[in-house]
Amino acid sequence: MVRLYNDDSLNLHTDLYQINMAKTYWQDGIHERKAVFEVFFRKLPFDNGYAIFAGLERITEYLRDFRFSKEDIQYLRNELGYEEEFLQYLSDLRFTGTVRAMHEGEIVFGNEPMIQVEAPLAQAQIVETALLNIVNFQTLIATKASRIKHVVGDETVMEFGSRRAHELDAAIWGTRAAFIGGFDATSNVRAGKRFGIPVSGTHAHAMVQAYRDDYTAFKKYAESHRDCVFLVDTYDTLKSGVPSAIKVAKEFGNKINFIGIRLDSGDMAFLSKAARKMLDKAGFPNAKIVASSDLDEYTILHLKSQGAKIDVWGVGTKLITAYDQPALGAVYKMVSIEDENGNMQDTIKISSNAHKVTTPGLKNVYRIINMETNKSEGDYIAMRDEDVQSQKELKMFHPVHTYISKVVTHFEARNLLHDIFVNGEFVYKLPSLHEIQGYSRESLAFLWEEYKRSLNPHEYPVDLSQKCWDNKIKNIEEVKQHVKSLSE
Numbered sequence: 001m002v003r004l005y006n007d008d009s010l011n012l013h014t015d016l017y018q019i020n021m022a023k024t025y026w027q028d029g030i031h032e033r034k035a036v037f038e039v040f041f042r043k044l045p046f047d048n049g050y051a052i053f054a055g056l057e058r059i060t061e062y063l064r065d066f067r068f069s070k071e072d073i074q075y076l077r078n079e080l081g082y083e084e085e086f087l088q089y090l091s092d093l094r095f096t097g098t099v100r101a102m103h104e105g106e107i108v109f110g111n112e113p114m115i116q117v118e119a120p121l122a123q124a125q126i127v128e129t130a131l132l133n134i135v136n137f138q139t140l141i142a143t144k145a146s147r148i149k150h151v152v153g154d155e156t157v158m159e160f161g162s163r164r165a166h167e168l169d170a171a172i173w174g175t176r177a178a179f180i181g182g183f184d185a186t187s188n189v190r191a192g193k194r195f196g197i198p199v200s201g202t203h204a205h206a207m208v209q210a211y212r213d214d215y216t217a218f219k220k221y222a223e224s225h226r227d228c229v230f231l232v233d234t235y236d237t238l239k240s241g242v243p244s245a246i247k248v249a250k251e252f253g254n255k256i257n258f259i260g261i262r263l264d265s266g267d268m269a270f271l272s273k274a275a276r277k278m279l280d281k282a283g284f285p286n287a288k289i290v291a292s293s294d295l296d297e298y299t300i301l302h303l304k305s306q307g308a309k310i311d312v313w314g315v316g317t318k319l320i321t322a323y324d325q326p327a328l329g330a331v332y333k334m335v336s337i338e339d340e341n342g343n344m345q346d347t348i349k350i351s352s353n354a355h356k357v358t359t360p361g362l363k364n365v366y367r368i369i370n371m372e373t374n375k376s377e378g379d380y381i382a383m384r385d386e387d388v389q390s391q392k393e394l395k396m397f398h399p400v401h402t403y404i405s406k407v408v409t410h411f412e413a414r415n416l417l418h419d420i421f422v423n424g425e426f427v428y429k430l431p432s433l434h435e436i437q438g439y440s441r442e443s444l445a446f447l448w449e450e451y452k453r454s455l456n457p458h459e460y461p462v463d464l465s466q467k468c469w470d471n472k473i474k475n476i477e478e479v480k481q482h483v484k485s486l487s488e
């Protein structure tokens with residue numbers, strides 16, 4: 001088949017300015033200098049108390065495949081006019097850097113690196129766009145899913161969003177992220193095939209319309225399927241939908257597995273309670289009630305507070321489009337760069353907003369677990385040469401309001417960043433998606449409930465070590481001096 005679009009590589013999935021900067025570095029001969037960038041966001045999405053890091057698997061694939069194809073080079077030559085020598089450099093380019101990152105599914109907070117890229121400057125620059133693109137979306141959806149799952153609790157929640165997602169990629173990768181965040185199943189069959197996510201589904205109003213009435217439609221479905229969930233709200237939920245479902249379930253008996261019914265409109269608290277009574281009375285106390293229709297964590301919480309008898313939740317649009325916050329603002333900031341003598345020098349980005357000043361240098365991130373409570377005291381960012389675990393007492397203080405502090409003893413300092421690539425070599429063992437979901441659940445168990453509630457959660461501490469803080473202040477002073485000297 002002749003394809004309209006030959007989407008042969010992801011290397012051009014970058015902003016033009018990255019390639020232009022790479023060209024400047026290359027022409028100036030500094031493209032091979034080592035640079036360290038960190039991926040982090042400043043503000044948690046949805047005013048949540050935590051986020052769930054997702055996207056690492058796709059990033060590893062992107063970096064392993066990192067090469068400009070012949071067609072890419074041709075495009076850069078013919079349409080963008082780059083010169084031959086630079087194009088030759090680009091066509092030989094492979095990712096040779098070191099990447100450290102959190103495990104996928106890790107609980108993550110503002111202002112701490114989820115990923116560190118330590119690579120030749122030009123390479124580190126070119127990969128920024130794709131890395132942020134992947135992490136921002138997948139982390140956002142995994143976090144939204146986690147908020148929803150937190151409200152749903154032990155009941156089942158299914159992902160129904162593909163039809164409303166922002167195109168095909170978002171549906172597929174959003175579904176994967178939703179599973180990481182705790183969703184149990186998806187309606188998207190391709191996501192099931194590709195990622196091994198359990199696939200599940202009922203039927204649409206169209207089928208009832210096609211057969212003109214509930215009873216005939218359910219009967220025809222029962223004749224062709226063993227597992228049956230009947231959608232009961234096409235015409236009249238309580239007068240026609242539920243009675244027809246019960247009638248078919250009785251008629252077919254053991255020939256089908258009558259799982260239950262689905263409600264998709266109306267007052268779902270009222271209808272679910274009424275339907276429950278009808279199902280129980282008819283001898284189907286185990287039949288489940290599935291609900292869908294513009295659900296999110298808020299509606300689900302409301303429905304539960306009204307005593308709705310809903311066992312399974314189907315959530316689409318508001319999850320997959322991150323309806324109430326359409327983007328996560330993760331950024332990619334340079335923290336260190338090699339100088340002309342081969343020494344690494346810290347770099348900092350200053351802002352008039354204290355929260356926006358970056359934290360320079362080569363750092364580690366630790367989760368400080370209190371060994372007595374087995375709960376997390378906060379995250380602790382230290383310089384790489386610090387030995388955090390061997391300290392008897394750890395002073396943790398707020399990175400902006402430094403007078404807010406506490407001393408922690410009897411702790412385990414868990415290093416959150418793991419080697420993914422070392423000098424271009426892929427050294428990480430990718431976990432399965434089920435393992436990632438399990439890991440995320442375990443990570444959440446270290447958080448006190450105060451950080452997990454969906455409304456006004458406590459602010460989780462992400463603190464700097466004294467050394468890291470001193471280094472930041474020193475860098476700020478140096479930059480100020482430098483700027484002053486230039487203006488004199």
Ligand SMILES: Nc1ncnc2c1ncn2[C@@H]1O[C@H](COP(=O)(O)OP(=O)(O)OP(=O)(O)O)[C@@H](O)[C@H]1O
Binds near residue numbers: 265267295303
């Ligand atoms: N008891 C309830 N309490 C709070 N929210 C509810 C309750 N029942 C339903 N909802 C929510 O209220 C909204 C109702 O949507 P809307 O009025 O647009 O139409 P609908 O009843 O779903 O019907 P249709 O799909 O035919 O337009 C949905 O988001 C639904 O999840």
Ligand SMILES: O=P(O)(O)OC[C@H]1O[C@H](OP(=O)(O)OP(=O)(O)O)[C@H](O)[C@@H]1O
Binds near residue numbers: 161163203314315318
């Ligand atoms: O509301 P969401 O959270 O996005 O969940 C998915 C929605 O998609 C379907 O509706 P649609 O009107 O597209 O078709 P159908 O009801 O006829 O199946 C389904 O009935 C849900 O209402």
Ligand SMILES: O=C(O)c1cccnc1
Binds near residue numbers: 161200202262316
């Ligand atoms: O299986 C379902 O019930 C379903 C699937 C996609 C969207 N809405 C509902």
